[in-house]
Amino acid sequence: MSTKTPAPKADPLDLAGIDDLLSPEEKAVRAAVRQVCDRAVDPYIAEWFESGDLPAIRELARELGTLGLLGMHLEGYGCPGMSAVDYGLACLELEASDSGIRSLVSVQGSLAMYAIRRHGSEEQKREWLPRMASGDAIGCFGLTEPDHGSDPGSMRTRARRDGGDWVLDGTKMWITNGSVAQVAVVWAGTDEGVRGFVVPTDTPGFTARAIKHKMSLRASVTSELVLESVRLPASAALPEVRGLRGPLSCLNEARYGILWGSMGAARSAFRAALAYAGERSQFGRPIGGFQLTQAKLAQMAVELTNGTLLALHLGRRKDTVGLRPEQVSLGKLNNVTKALEICRTARTILGANGISLEYPVIRHMNNLESVLTYEGTPEMHTLVIGQALTGQAAFR
Structure with missing residues (x-):
């Protein structure tokens, strides 16, 4: 007689059994993200989308930071240094709730924080990364412009040297987190090629305006950044990279x-x-x-x-x-x-x-x-x- 154990019933959401390829630790990361989304996002997301706002963005950022999701794949400076698969599973669960919530996390961690972690000075890392990892500071990434999206090499935003300072002028468009950010990583053309700058958003001449009337990513803060003679010290430039x-x-x-x-x-x-x-x-x-x-x-x-x-x-x-x-x-x-x-x-x-x-x-x-x-x-x-x-x- 056969004593073979009957195969478990197929999971309609995972017919191929992909879950069997994940470690217990990876499943725990996924479960933790799903738990916070079930509690802090899903009951409200349809209302946020319909109203075209993300009113709880600062509180949500701190909660996501407490869970270790902001810059979770980066190491040091308050970042947990988790694996790429851990980060991917987190993104999957976040976007299962809403693309706008995943955008908040990925712009914070994979754009603004990653730029500072990989290309920034030690001073810049120490000043910003711990605060961003905890969600106490929100970041944005200023690359796209009104007339230059797929062709960033033609950007019109310029940075010029003035004595020991840099002075930035230009406009960035469709910037996630822009009008709620405390820091912006802004890319500008210079005589030395494209350079990145760490710009505190309370710097005189920096303004951010929320973009309204969107029919997509409505539960996400999207902004226009305007830089008018924004004066920054030489230390604001990202020192470790030149060019696109x-x-x-x-x-x-x-x-x-x-x-x-x-x-x-x-x-x-x-x-x-x-x-x-x-x-x-x-x-x-x-x-x-x-x-x-x-x-x-x-x-x-x-x-x-x-x-x-x-x-x-x-x-x-x-x-x-x-x-x-x-x-x-x-x-x-x-x-x-x-x-x-x-x-x-x-x-x-x-x-x-x-x-x-x-x-x-x-x-x-x-x-x-x-x-x-x-x-x-x-x-x-x-x-x-x-x-x-x-x-x-x-x-x-």
Whole structure:
């Protein structure tokens, strides 16, 4: 007689058993992030999205800092130095709640804090990183301009030397956390090439205006930064980098978080569609019993599985041998594109209810329209991959 133990019932959200590839410590990180999102984000996020505001951003930043999520993959200066996979799992759970919440964390840690940690002086690190890691100080990253997004080398923001000081003039646009930040990492053209500057936001001449009337990332603070003769000491410049490799190194860190986070948004939409298909009846039976609905659900599950496996593979690589830019582009391009498709398909399963904020689907769908194009548009990531395949740069 066979004594074989029956196989456990399949988890509809993890048909491939990806969870079996995670360590107990990684699962504990994921559970801790999910717990704080369940308590501090999910009960309020639909209201925040509808009102177009994130009123609790300072309190939320401190709570996320207490959990160790701000700069969690950085080492020293109050940062816990956790693994790339830990950070990715955190991003997935944060974006399962909302892309705006993941943006708060990734801009803080992977853009502003990473720039200071990798390219900053010892003085800059000691002054800002502990406060940013705890959430007592919020940071932003000023690269994109009104007329220059995918082509940052053409930025118009300039920094000129004046005696022993630097003087900055220019405008930055679509800056997450900008109007609530205590510090901005601002990139500007100089006679020495592109330089980064650590700018306290209370410096005279620095202003930040919140951008309103957004239909995406509504539960996120997005701002315009204006710098008018902002005078900074020589010590404000990031000393360890010149040229575009400085901001691009930071963007690669943020893109890595996005390729995980987008799978969180996809999982949330898929979960909602799967539950709805089991509850909604038409023609005398749940719509999940019809072949066309099952085809949609099956394809969504395949893409969610593929994207999550790709994220985990890239995370393991980042923790061991590191990632090349084209590998990050591969992940960001695939996962955000597929996540958006999953959300759109989920919307069709929910029908008219799919556009209601009673469900998370339309919120994730709208958010991913922004995630698709920020930190590199699909076109730019396609060309990064194309250059890696052919050896030919086709950006111009």
